[in-house]
Amino acid sequence: MGQDSQKKPLRSRPGTGTRKNQVTAPTARAQDGVTAPPSPGGPGARTRPAGRGRQGRGRARARPQGGCAPARGRAAGARARAAGAGFTERPAAVAEPDVSAKMAGRSMQAARCPTDELSLTNCAVVNEKDFQPGQHVIVRTSPNHRYTFTLRTHPSVVPGSIAFSLPQRKWAGLSIGQEIEVSLYTFDKAKQCIGTMTIEIDFLQKKSIDSNPYDTDKMAAEFIQQFNNQAFSVGQQLVFSFNEKLFGLLVKDIEAMDPSILKGEPATGKRQKIEVGLVVGNSQVAFEKADNSSLNLIGKAKTKENRQSIINPDWNFEKMGIGGLDKEFSDIFRRAFASRVFPPEIVEQMGCKHVKGILLYGPPGCGKTLLARQIGKMLNAREPKVVNGPEILNKYVGESEANIRKLFADAEEEQRRLGANSGLHIIIFDEIDAICKQRGSMAGSTGVHDTVVNQLLSKIDGVEQLNNILVIGMTNRPDLIDEALLRPGRLEVKMEIGLPDEKGRLQILHIHTARMRGHQLLSADVDIKELAVETKNFSGAELEGLVRAAQSTAMNRHIKASTKVEVDMEKAESLQVTRGDFLASLENDIKPAFGTNQEDYASYIMNGIIKWGDPVTRVLEDGELLVQQTKNSDRTPLVSVLLEGPPHSGKTALAAKIAEESNFPFIKICSPDKMIGFSETAKCQAMKKIFDDAYKSQLSCVVVDDIERLLDYVPIGPRFSNLVLQALLVLLKKAPPQGRKLLIIGTTSRKDVLQEMEMLNAFSTTIHVPNIATGEQLLEALELLGNFKDKERTTISQQVKGKKVWIGIKKLLMLIEMSLQMDPEYRVRKFLALLREEGASPLDFENGLFAHTQ
Numbered sequence: 001m002g003q004d005s006q007k008k009p010l011r012s013r014p015g016t017g018t019r020k021n022q023v024t025a026p027t028a029r030a031q032d033g034v035t036a037p038p039s040p041g042g043p044g045a046r047t048r049p050a051g052r053g054r055q056g057r058g059r060a061r062a063r064p065q066g067g068c069a070p071a072r073g074r075a076a077g078a079r080a081r082a083a084g085a086g087f088t089e090r091p092a093a094v095a096e097p098d099v100s101a102k103m104a105g106r107s108m109q110a111a112r113c114p115t116d117e118l119s120l121t122n123c124a125v126v127n128e129k130d131f132q133p134g135q136h137v138i139v140r141t142s143p144n145h146r147y148t149f150t151l152r153t154h155p156s157v158v159p160g161s162i163a164f165s166l167p168q169r170k171w172a173g174l175s176i177g178q179e180i181e182v183s184l185y186t187f188d189k190a191k192q193c194i195g196t197m198t199i200e201i202d203f204l205q206k207k208s209i210d211s212n213p214y215d216t217d218k219m220a221a222e223f224i225q226q227f228n229n230q231a232f233s234v235g236q237q238l239v240f241s242f243n244e245k246l247f248g249l250l251v252k253d254i255e256a257m258d259p260s261i262l263k264g265e266p267a268t269g270k271r272q273k274i275e276v277g278l279v280v281g282n283s284q285v286a287f288e289k290a291d292n293s294s295l296n297l298i299g300k301a302k303t304k305e306n307r308q309s310i311i312n313p314d315w316n317f318e319k320m321g322i323g324g325l326d327k328e329f330s331d332i333f334r335r336a337f338a339s340r341v342f343p344p345e346i347v348e349q350m351g352c353k354h355v356k357g358i359l360l361y362g363p364p365g366c367g368k369t370l371l372a373r374q375i376g377k378m379l380n381a382r383e384p385k386v387v388n389g390p391e392i393l394n395k396y397v398g399e400s401e402a403n404i405r406k407l408f409a410d411a412e413e414e415q416r417r418l419g420a421n422s423g424l425h426i427i428i429f430d431e432i433d434a435i436c437k438q439r440g441s442m443a444g445s446t447g448v449h450d451t452v453v454n455q456l457l458s459k460i461d462g463v464e465q466l467n468n469i470l471v472i473g474m475t476n477r478p479d480l481i482d483e484a485l486l487r488p489g490r491l492e493v494k495m496e497i498g499l500p501d502e503k504g505r506l507q508i509l510h511i512h513t514a515r516m517r518g519h520q521l522l523s524a525d526v527d528i529k530e531l532a533v534e535t536k537n538f539s540g541a542e543l544e545g546l547v548r549a550a551q552s553t554a555m556n557r558h559i560k561a562s563t564k565v566e567v568d569m570e571k572a573e574s575l576q577v578t579r580g581d582f583l584a585s586l587e588n589d590i591k592p593a594f595g596t597n598q599e600d601y602a603s604y605i606m607n608g609i610i611k612w613g614d615p616v617t618r619v620l621e622d623g624e625l626l627v628q629q630t631k632n633s634d635r636t637p638l639v640s641v642l643l644e645g646p647p648h649s650g651k652t653a654l655a656a657k658i659a660e661e662s663n664f665p666f667i668k669i670c671s672p673d674k675m676i677g678f679s680e681t682a683k684c685q686a687m688k689k690i691f692d693d694a695y696k697s698q699l700s701c702v703v704v705d706d707i708e709r710l711l712d713y714v715p716i717g718p719r720f721s722n723l724v725l726q727a728l729l730v731l732l733k734k735a736p737p738q739g740r741k742l743l744i745i746g747t748t749s750r751k752d753v754l755q756e757m758e759m760l761n762a763f764s765t766t767i768h769v770p771n772i773a774t775g776e777q778l779l780e781a782l783e784l785l786g787n788f789k790d791k792e793r794t795t796i797s798q799q800v801k802g803k804k805v806w807i808g809i810k811k812l813l814m815l816i817e818m819s820l821q822m823d824p825e826y827r828v829r830k831f832l833a834l835l836r837e838e839g840a841s842p843l844d845f846e847n848g849l850f851a852h853t854q
Contacts, residue, residue, distance in 0.1 A: 105183030324504020645769030648808030
């Protein structure tokens with residue numbers, strides 16, 4: 001304090017005050033109880049501390065003599081700092097009070113509040129030479145902006161100045177040193193005494209948030225005591241200290257007191273809304289919790305919260321996208337949600353406990369997961385937590401149980417904080433049988449599963465009961481679930497979600513065709529009832545797949561059959577899904593209990609197929625013949641082909657292209673890049689699973705890529721895995737089950753090695769995939785790619801035409817992309833140089849090449 005406190009007050013030079021709404025630097029001492037926020041220039045704006053430099057002396061007033069806060073005031077100021085984050089943008093100025101009540105105004109300068117304690121009084125502070133304490137003034141910041149304040153005096157305020165706290169300055173849009181007009185104001189107590197005032201409240205600082213309940217009755221009494229005979233306006237912001245906590249307040253609504261009460265007569269109930277009023281001893285204050293605030297208000301002096309219905313009253317099954325589950329839904333709502341519709345007070349009076357758990361079980365694809373998710377969306381609750389059962393398990397001791405506790409942590413915290421007013425927390429366990437098997441059923445285990453079950457049991461219905469949770473478990477094996485989990489109080493509502501009957505299938509088909517029907521895209525010859533009869537034992541997922549397949553069939557009819565894939569727009573306008581499309585999809589695409597397990601193979605043909613010559617066309621044509629043979633031949637249910645050729649010749653891309661164009665419902669790529677680090681046994685199991693899945697589909701295609709890598713072959717040694725070799729030989733020769741057809745496409749760059757391993761005999765045929773061998777083929781590839789201009793291709797043609805080259809299409813694409821990174825005048829020269837470095841062409845670079853590229 002020392003020397004600074006002995007300096008005389010410094011006045012701002014005229015014209016050097018801060019601009020309106022500008023805030024001084026954060027390093028300046030804010031004696032109004034709050035720290036100033038960053039300047040409008042943003043985090044990067046340059047500011048100077050007050051009192052330093054030429055601009056600092058001109059922009060900020062030095063701390064007045066005697067302006068230091070006492071110890072208690074400094075503590076309050078520390079609690080009040082960062083108030084700028086606790087208030088919203090100031091609203092529009094309130095209506096001007098009664099003009100007849102005003103007196104002549106005088107010009108004054110805005111200043112900071114001199115002490116931290118005064119900043120909590122909600123009063124403007126002046127020198128006693130200017131005004132008397134307890135008077136009310138109107139502050140005019142512009143012709144259309146006027147604000148009403150109650151005054152207090154302090155000797156450290158310079159005469160001619162009026163000091164405001166940061167919340168007041170933010171509300172009124174004031175800056176330090178701003179010239180304002182101040183005039184006395186007298187309230188009309190017959191019309192402007194506050195009867196009821198609604199105030200929005202929240203914690204001032206986020207770090208001071210707690211879950212303790214705050215009695216609004218005591219808060220209202222403290223508020224009246226602190227701010228008695230003070231002026232308040234709608235939209236006003238202030239800081240309120242209660243129980244050593246600082247709260248940010250915002251005045252939302254003011255009603256004048258009934259004039260009859262002021263006269264000592266019985267109340268007539270006539271109250272008028274006003275913009276500015278005076279707090280008196282019998283004013284009533286109602287606190288309203290701010291949006292998204294975690295403040296826990298109790299007592300009668302709070303506004304009535306609008307309780308949102310937990311269930312949307314106008315939902316229906318079709319809009320939710322679930323069909324065939326009418327009875328199941330009715331039973332679930334009767335058991336699980338009827339009690340949650342009523343207010344918590346009524347439920348507490350009845351001593352009723354909500355249902356905490358539902359178990360959905362049934363075959364795959366029948367809508368268990370969809371049903372659980374839609375229940376979560378239909379309820380007006382927070383987003384449900386969806387957890388796969390095996391994700392709970394952890395290799396570290398105690399972590400599996402900790403994962404269970406984390407799922408319930410939010411619900412526990414909210415129930416401690418809000419009690420009966422806590423929102424509903426939905427936790428969905430998919431494949432719950434993975435973690436809730438019968439205790440003691442896993443012989444020789446470490447007991448992890450048993451402790452996980454114990455933890456889940458105690459959380460759902462233990463000593464500390466949670467009444468704000470709903471656990472939904474789903475499984476295909478309800479017989480594996482521990483019995484203690486199925487008793488009342490836990491997963492007591494058990495609902496089977498089985499294969500839909502004919503009525504259910506009819507509802508599901510109506511749901512999936514509703515949009516087409518609404519846009520007249522469903523042909524009149526489609527009979528949904530007929531489809532419901534024909535699709536016996538179809539699950540909901542398979543019925544949806546049937547509709548999608550029919551749509552694809554219909555759209556395929558409107559694609560032009562040409563070299564380009566184009567849509568005939570004239571016919572597309574008349575696009576309709578017909579009965580034939582559904583029957584074709586039912587016959588060829590969708591079968592019950594056998595979904596399409598198709599791997600994403602787009603990355604293998606991301607650059608398309610470059611038909612640089614007859615060899616590529618021949619490979620594709622031969623592949624198409626093998627596809628047709630697999631589809632049409634009854635004598636060869638197993639067809640296998642080996643694509644062999646030098647590295648980078650595009651074997652994998654051609655294999656993926658043949659598989660894609662086959663349109664088989666099951667396509668899988670068995671690639672070594674997905675088996676990195678696998679042991680021999682693990683590789684054999686992975687390959688066997690792929691082939692077993694393929695046997696379940698009528699038409700399947702398996703691409704076995706880079707066979708020598710699968711076998712761990714290296715030329716040094718030589719070394720290879722005989723276990724993987726024998727497993728692959730068996731799988732290549734094994735015929736699929738009766739009525740199933742399988743196409744196997746293998747790729748290799750070492751035909752000689754497979755010959756020595758006697759693997760070539762396991763394939764039905766072998767197709768050679770060559771490299772680009774002539775200059776003409778190279779030029780054809782460049783023309784199809786279109787990366788070089790005509791002039792550049794002419795230069796390249798002069799160097800390679802009529803000459804032999806030897807380069808794979810994959811390597812060629814790499815060289816082209818590398819050369820394209822050069823400047824345009826050097827691209828051709830770089831490309832030809834790369835060809836020579838790769839040994840792809842015996843080019844002569846001394847034969848005028850540089851002249852051609854200039």
